[in-house]
Amino acid sequence: EAGVTQSPTHLIKTRGQQATLRCSPISGHTSVYWYQQALGLGLQFLLWYDEGEERNRGNFPPRFSGRQFPNYSSELNVNALELEDSALYLCASSLGGIGKNIQYFGAGTRLSVL
Amino acid sequence: RKEVEQDPGPFNVPEGATVAFNCTYSNSASQSFFWYRQDCRKEPKLLMSVYSSGNEDGRFTAQLNRASQYISLLIRDSKLSDSATYLCVGTLGAGSYQLTFGKGTKLSVIP
Numbered sequence: 001e002a003g004v005t006q007s008p009t010h011l012i013k014t015r016g017q018q019a020t021l022r023c024s025p026i027s028g029h030t031s032v033y034w035y036q037q038a039l040g041l042g043l044q045f046l047l048w049y050d051e052g053e054e055r056n057r058g059n060f061p062p063r064f065s066g067r068q069f070p071n072y073s074s075e076l077n078v079n080a081l082e083l084e085d086s087a088l089y090l091c092a093s094s095l096g097g098i099g100k101n102i103q104y105f106g107a108g109t110r111l112s113v114l
Numbered sequence: 115r116k117e118v119e120q121d122p123g124p125f126n127v128p129e130g131a132t133v134a135f136n137c138t139y140s141n142s143a144s145q146s147f148f149w150y151r152q153d154c155r156k157e158p159k160l161l162m163s164v165y166s167s168g169n170e171d172g173r174f175t176a177q178l179n180r181a182s183q184y185i186s187l188l189i190r191d192s193k194l195s196d197s198a199t200y201l202c203v204g205t206l207g208a209g210s211y212q213l214t215f216g217k218g219t220k221l222s223v224i225p
Contacts, residue, residue, distance in 0.1 A: 033212075033213075035215075041217070042201075042215060042216065042217030042218055043158070043201070043215040045212070045214070045215075048212055055212075056212055088155075090157055090158075101146060101205065101212070101213060102148065102160055102163070103160075103213055104160070105157035105158050105159070106157060107156070107157050108157055
């Protein structure tokens with residue numbers, strides 16, 4: 001069974017551009033989470049989607065946005081890129097529901113902003 | 115106060131040693147706890163869930179102390195392959211499905 005898949009693996013952008021990152025959850029998982037991990041730092045929670053709805057949002061500016069599609073895949077958009085947005089962006093999925101919140105991670109997209 | 119706090123380390127231990135990590139959480143209503151492992155420049159992977167009664171998986175033992183709001187991970191007979199960052203993880207509060215991650219404790223097992 002396929003795990004969480006993310007694309008692209010690497011993304012290089014310049015300041016002011018927009019980046020789109022994609023995530024496909026494990027089959028049967030309805031919840032998708034996005035995290036940012038800057039080099040040497042911990043995971044910072046970005047967004048949580050479940051059943052197509054945004055359930056919670058971390059302490060990030062509005063230029064970080066996303067959506068979840070009917071097939072439960074998800075997209076993270078980062079507008080007006082800044083140098084400090086350079087990081088590993090991790091997507092995780094879970095079954096959703098009480099007692100089913102173990103998250104499984106994809107390999108991440110490494111975003112470099114020049 | 116951070117929701118989940120861990121000693122960042124690094125812990126440098128020789129092969130075969132026993133090492134213990136502790137983690138504290140701030141929300142007494144948090145229900146579920148886990149330990150994840152993250153290798154350098156890789157994604158976090160679930161190591162084990164943590165139960166009030168304590169649970170063991172081979173060389174790894176996890177314990178939850180609700181009264182003191184801390185979680186522990188014990189690794190016996192350390193292997194070189196255990197070198198990684200260990201993330202303490204818990205739910206935000208009662209009925210919450212969302213996980214909050216500690217910043218991790220780095221372990222280096224040296225020959």
